[in-house]
Amino acid sequence: MKTSDFYFDLPQELIAQDPLEDRSSSRLLVLDRRTGQMEHHIFKEIVHYLNPGDCLVINDTKVIPARLFGSKVGTDAKIEILLLKRREGDVWETLVKPGKKAKPGTQISFGDGILMGEVLEVAEDGNRLIRFTYEGIFEEILDRLGQMPLPPYITHQLKDKNRYQTVYAKHDGSAAAPTAGLHFTPELLQEIRDKGVNIAHVTLHVGLGTFRPVKVEEVTQHHMHSEFYMVEEEQAELINRTKANGGKIICVGTTSCRTIESAADENGILHAGSGWTDIFIYPGYRFKILDELITNFHLPESTLLMLVSALAGKENIEKAYAEAVKERYRFFSFGDAMLIK
Template identity: 80%
Template structure:
């Protein structure tokens, strides 16, 4: 299967640069995965598609303000550091720009020395391991100095950091938001619960591999970055109960989908567990847990459009995307949503 099979034309002006004032007023394209039929709605109407006994799976990861702007000690050259993965003893795997200035031994100062970093190693694909030195609590310093790591296609500055967080974000650790969850408000979640829908919270810390383009022509040769996930007993129980009673498991976002599909056994049964996943879902994949998916519109030729194509079929997905372009939907992280049922 070729990367080019997942290409579609997208006018640049349809890439949403800012979040809407009211999260739940985004548009919603509902796609029938069997027939390819679609219809247009407003996101808050999602409640009409959720039924008593269904289980809605949300990813409660919290984005860290992972983008740090510092200067190289001695030369004062500007260096941008993106925190990707926490290792041990205040060491992080990072993406550094420009990389050529970040040789092993280079020291970087952030916030006039409030935070200091030293490059201690180069890892795969040129990422750097940086050991940080500071007084106090790292998370508090990061809150003070860090910026939200918005995707490269968003060029506007974000006025309110919380708009790149879901309203249920709890466990810190993501380098990017699980953006399908950005459409939910506390009121909408209450309405969903009142319908008798179970809400299961899982955690997957989104890595930047999410935005990493597929460069190989043959998609099966693409290598996914690993991401850390956690499913507790309560979430496993809710998801298993929906499956066992003949109800649907509806994942909010590709991250929740990857979490449950990584953790399930061959029969689609879940146990409480945590670990790392490199799951790559593309057409031909047989879903073990997920029945329906709430998701945003994804980049052409990305692993995410491949995932939704595995669920609804490539032709159906591309036809729906063509329709969304024609109807001037807003695309990507701050854009509109799709419900695949």
């Protein structure tokens, strides 16, 4: 299976640069993976595809304003840092630009010294481990100094930080939003609950590995970055009970999907716990627990496109994406959505 098998031609103007005024007014392409049949809807109509006794699984991670701009102590050279994941205490794995200015021992000042960082070592992929020192609460300082780490294909400045955050974001730790969740409003979630659909929360802190391009020709040679996940006892019970009672498990986004598939055993039982996952789902994968998926439209040759192809079949996805391009759907993080049922 070659990476180039997952290429498609995407007109640049279909990449959504700004979120819509109303989150739930984006478009929704519904794909039946058994028949290949497609329907066009507005996202808020998703409720018609959910039945009493089903369970919607959402990722309640919260994006941190992980992009920091500082200067090198001694030379005042400008340095940009992206927080990728917390290793321990105040040590973070980071992406540094330009990397050559950040050798071990380098001191970096942010916000005129409100936050200081020291480069400890060079890690995998040239990332830097940095220890931060500060007075007060790290999250509050980050909120003050940091910017939202929008993906590189979004060139517009985000007016409202919260629009790159789901309405149910709770646990700080992501370098990117679980974007399928951006379509939900509190009102839509209430309508779903009122219909008798359960909503289960899991957490997966999205790293930039999600967007990391596949650089190998052979798909199976690609290595995913690991991401931290948590599944609480009562949420695992809710999902297992739904499954046992014949309800469907509908994941909101590839991150929720990867979380429950990582934490499930071969018998399709979800286990509570936390840990690191580097699960890579591509065609040939047998889903253990997921039944349906709500997701956005993904980049050509990306691991996310491979995941949806594993669920719906490569041919179905090719046709659905061709249809989305023809119908001028909006792509990627701030784009439209798809339900694979």
